[in-house]
Amino acid sequence: MKFIIRTIIIIIASHFSLLYFPWWSMAICAFFAGAIISGKNLNTFFSGFIGLGMLWLIQAFIIHNDSNGILSDKIAELFGLSDGIFMVIIAGLLAAIIGGFSTLSGFRFRRLFSRDKTRGLYR
């Protein structure tokens, strides 16, 4: 449940942030989401990974699709790729990796100040 909430928060906060601020502002959103809603390492990493990855993937895909790839195909050609859809995938992957690591660092940041309760209970 926390995973879904965190992922959704990352998507929404990053979406609005990207409308007004530079691209790396989404990493800050992911960082705070990771810090606010705790979880486990992998759990936080993947909510950032999926959150930002999906956001960029979907947004890029919508533009690619709506514009018939008029520019994404050309940019793909500049990168030596055959189809603009690869640019969609690359954008998605790039955001996913940044999302994963920044959410995880947010979570680890929180851990600097609060004790890991789960560890005490089960180990």
Place this chain on the structure above:
Amino acid sequence: MNFIKFLFPFLISLALIVGLDQKWGQVPPLGKFLDPYSGFWANSENRDIGFEENPYINGLQDSVKIYYDSILVPHIYANNDHDLYMAQGYITAQNRLWQMEFQTHAAGGRISEIIGKDGLDFDRYQRRNGLLYGAEKAVKMMEEDPTIGPILEAYTEGVNEYIASLSYQDLPIEYKLLDYKPEKWTTLKSGLLLKYMANDLAGGDSDAENTQLLKMLGKERFDFLFPDRYENVDPVIPKSREWDFEAETVERPDSIEFPLVFPDNKAPQPDPQNGSNNWTVHGSKTSTGKPILANDPHLALNLPSIWYVMHLNSPSVNVFGATLPGALGVIIGFNDYVSWGVTNATRDVRDWYHITFKDKEKKEYFYNGKWLKTQKIIQEFKIRGDENFYDTIYYTHHGPIVYDEDFRPGNSKTNFALRWTAHDPSNEQLTFHLLNRAKNYNDYEKALTYYDCPAQNFAYADVHGDIALWVNGKFPLRWEEQGKFIMDGSRADMDWAGFIPREHNAYMKNPEQGYLSSANQIPVDSTYPYYHYDRGYEHYRNRRINKKLETLQNITVEDMMRLQNDNYSLLASEILPSILDSLDRNNMTEPEKTAFAALSNWNFMADQDAVAPTYFEILWDDLYRNLWDEFYGLENAVRRPELPITIEILKGNPDEKFIDNQKTDTKESITDLYQMSFKSAVDSIENWKSANQKELNWSNFKNTTVQHLARLSAFSTENIRIGGNRHIINATSGRHGPSWRMIVSMEQPIKAYGVYPGGQSGNPGSYYYDNLIESWSNGEYYELENKSNASDLNNIIFTQTLTPEAK
């Protein structure tokens, strides 16, 4: 432990963000660039028009309405001229900002600021060639002009208002790709743009090559192979013209010795193919009884296009036509009364002087028995990713020292100063300002008096029925052969004595023949009393145009469209039959038989689907190369004899010693050359066929490409299906061709048509980036409407209102 667990992902995130926020070699900053919100994705417009509908603009006096028609031509309606030119600046920038800045950076020698040190040699040449130097003088004169000064300022403000409104997301894609930002527009940039055109059209000369050839061949052979004029020319101003004025004279010095030194490592020169066609036909020959004017300037085929088409309306003007992004008003176009079009008035206006300095300090140079002082200017070059470079340029009274031991010294390592009309203060903008508002022939004639460089043949037609053509520009008054070779810079009699008076420039109005045309050929016949010279007049398009115009009667706009798209190769028709006649038809291989059949059955039309022009192209190139093999592979590249002398020798001088190929032991005859060239042409075509998976036809073979200014093939359009070639009216070769086709019929109301190989948008992510290319290649046109009432406009797809900022 916890700290390390934090630090590890945190540092990865940080490294990713910092790393992806900057450029790595050719790779743009990927984080910024791939961001779907403001990266390159934001430039994906396709058919959407992303302009702001009601932008507020500081400094406007009143609101300005802009209506975009179906091909995105803006029709601008302003209540005063200040607002009109401010809007022109704003709207042009909105569509072509990157191009505007890139071209003026190129002119100003600042390309290395964008691409790094690979651009330095080019940049240094631009500065030494004096484009910035000339632009600075021109801008001073424009700013001081009471008419041009204020509107040039308004245009500049308009561009800057647009630039100020941009955030990263709105930047043209090229800025994102190359990772830099637009800087403020200045009046100097407008000046630079005009010098960019001056260099393109009047920035070439052969003085160094001529000097080298003179040294190599001797005067007699040089004169035979490189004559100033040929027999049977068809000049711009018809031979029937009589010169009814007392010409100014200039004495040829008694003893001329051209110093046989020359810069032997010259910087690349502008494409000699830069040229154009225009013609104007009198009502006596048209179906409506009113004149028709046609123009197609031939330039490198680039995207974004060199031209941006606009309709400008204010209480003082209602003009439509092709504009140059960065320059005021319309350059080629029409208003409610007149139409005009330009071709390059090919003529040498650049002379070189060999300079002797007193010592290495270069503070003084020898001139007319005295030591004169030089002026020293240090130019700074900012280089992306490198330290600044400083270049010292010395100025003499002739002009800047372009070549010396510090710049492209070659073997001669000596100093050469350049005298060029583009360096003189001038105000060509005033000409266009007045032409845009001209109502009759007198207005046109007056407008032309302000025009200096690059000299143009201005064709004219009006609703009153007048037609005219002026070979117009500022031409040096020269003694015979002055400026053909490198001159001794210490002799006063080598300097230009002055300029040909304006009113003595060649022109003609309402000739009996009922038409006038120009296609970069020799301007006048030998009776013209002033010496004029150029290294490369055109010899074919003009004759074809004049022959067609002579025979056509009841001419319609459609006839003119057909003529602009005419693919007849006059060159082939004049040489190919004699080649084919002398080929040995026995012992031909199968491919040779096919080629021979194609060439024999050819109607000389270089149409896109034809096969014969492919054989002819290579056959002719090989033949030319075999004939003039002595001129290839020399230590310094030289010019080679022109086509008329080449054909004359092939047809009439079987004993010419150049016919013998130096590489072989036997002595070749003309027939041998034909045979050799034919065989090698067939081989080349067979090789082409196996190397290319495409059908052999003319358009596939020549592969006409409209190339992006930064040479990005993804932003270019390749293999366009179109015929034509050099020396053909439809002058479309591989990378070069008609950059704007316009036809205006001066009937009531005026009917006008135009098309160009590009599109109105400068954005590769827009449908309007290259949407006109197909119509252009098919010979189709769009109707151009300069309705003085906005409500009469048809096919409006978008409306924009520029509003003054509320106080």
